[in-house]
Amino acid sequence: MVCVVFNPGDELRDFGRSLATASRRPIDLVFVNNGGPSAVANEVAASLGGRVLPSGGNLGYGGGANVGLATSASEWAVVANPDLVWEPGSLDVLLEAGEAEPRAGSLGPALLNTDGTVYPSARAIPSLRQGVGHALFGRVWANNPWSREYRREHEHASTQERPAGWLSGACLVLRRTALEEMGGFDESYFMFFEDLDLGERLRDAGWLNLYVPAARVTHVQGVSWKSKPELMIRAHHASAEQYLHRRYSRWYQAPLRAAISAGLWARETVEVRGARR
Numbered sequence: 001m002v003c004v005v006f007n008p009g010d011e012l013r014d015f016g017r018s019l020a021t022a023s024r025r026p027i028d029l030v031f032v033n034n035g036g037p038s039a040v041a042n043e044v045a046a047s048l049g050g051r052v053l054p055s056g057g058n059l060g061y062g063g064g065a066n067v068g069l070a071t072s073a074s075e076w077a078v079v080a081n082p083d084l085v086w087e088p089g090s091l092d093v094l095l096e097a098g099e100a101e102p103r104a105g106s107l108g109p110a111l112l113n114t115d116g117t118v119y120p121s122a123r124a125i126p127s128l129r130q131g132v133g134h135a136l137f138g139r140v141w142a143n144n145p146w147s148r149e150y151r152r153e154h155e156h157a158s159t160q161e162r163p164a165g166w167l168s169g170a171c172l173v174l175r176r177t178a179l180e181e182m183g184g185f186d187e188s189y190f191m192f193f194e195d196l197d198l199g200e201r202l203r204d205a206g207w208l209n210l211y212v213p214a215a216r217v218t219h220v221q222g223v224s225w226k227s228k229p230e231l232m233i234r235a236h237h238a239s240a241e242q243y244l245h246r247r248y249s250r251w252y253q254a255p256l257r258a259a260i261s262a263g264l265w266a267r268e269t270v271e272v273r274g275a276r277r
Contacts (some may be wrong), residue, residue: 001027001078002068004061011083011220022086025095032068034058046265061169062185062194065148069184074083077179081170085218093215094173097161105178106199108167109215119219121171122164122211127248128248128256155193163208166199171217178207191232193239229275237268 001019005012019027031041034057040222041052053071055064063073076095090109098104111121172195182201185194200207244260 001029002032002065003029003080004032004034004039004064004068004083005041005082006033006058007080008038008040009177010040012040012044013023014085014220015080015082016048018086019048019083019091021088023089023091023095025092027078027091028074030071032064034060034064039163039246060187060190060194061192062189063103063187065169066184066187068156069179072130073176075176077174077176079169079172081219083220083256084171085220087216087218090217094212097210097212097215098173098175101161101209103206104210105175105182105202105205106167107173107210107212108164109171109217110211110213111168111170112216112218114220118213119168121168122162122209123166123196124169125165125196125203158217159189159213161207161212163212164211165209166196166207167211169195169198170213170219170221170269175207178202178205181205189242190235191239192236193243197243202231230272233268233271233275237264239266 003015016145019029027048027050029048030047031038031045031050031052032055033041033052038052044050045052055067055069059067067080069077076098078091094107096111100106108121111119113119182198182205186197187194189197202209241264243262244264247259248256248260
């Protein structure tokens with residue numbers, strides 16, 4: 001299991017306590033440290049028989065994850081955020097689902113918000129129409145049809161396993177053969193969209209991204225960056241631009257790329273101003 005950390009706090013202790021009951025199987029735990037020296041990471045790793053691996057600098061999420069993933073060749077690789085709380089047995093449920101479905105390249109649990117509601121973590125690969133509608137209206141009209149279609153929120157009420165376009169990178173179980181076929185995460189995404197990119201590549205190669213709601217994990221989102229949201233807002237929009245420019249990369253789509261950049265710049269400006277208030 002790989003967990004990328006950046007100056008973690010008490011949330012990592014909660015992660016460690018819950019991980020102790022998440023699986024009956026032995027877990028090879030690696031904290032990849034993208035930040036400064038961390039007594040908390042050392043403490044939690046020692047309590048679980050894991051280790052802390054300095055990354056040598058802030059490599060971003062995908063880059064840090066790849067460093068940790070390279071330390072093992074086990075059949076299953078797990079990538080998890082440090083601000084998760086695992087329900088007992090939840091990791092075993094994911095692994096058993098993967099063993100039962102050989103086409104599953106990645107598997108993800110039901111991600112719960114701290115109030116117990118289900119976060120829409122199993123989403124469609126966004127069409128241009130969905131992406132534009134979600135970007136423009138997602139913040140001001142939460143129930144707009146484009147965001148609903150993209151987030152597949154109506155399907156998250158179901159307890160049935162189902163394939164998704166992509167799964168949140170906050171908690172992913174990855175089949176090693178599929179992961180190696182993809183070459184891991186694309187490290188050119190510093191943060192955000194690396195999970196969408198990986199899920200899309202897995203799907204295009206014939207693998208399933210399998211949502212397993214019987215496995216439940218609570219995600220305390222944004223613990224590491226709530227004090228400096230501007231940096232994450234800018235990183236999110238930079239990754240969105242990169243992803244969309246790659247998708248619409250043909251020469252005749254240059255006007256579309258310019259429109260995308262202009263729209264993202266406007267959205268980023270509004271969000272940054274809001275974060276500074």
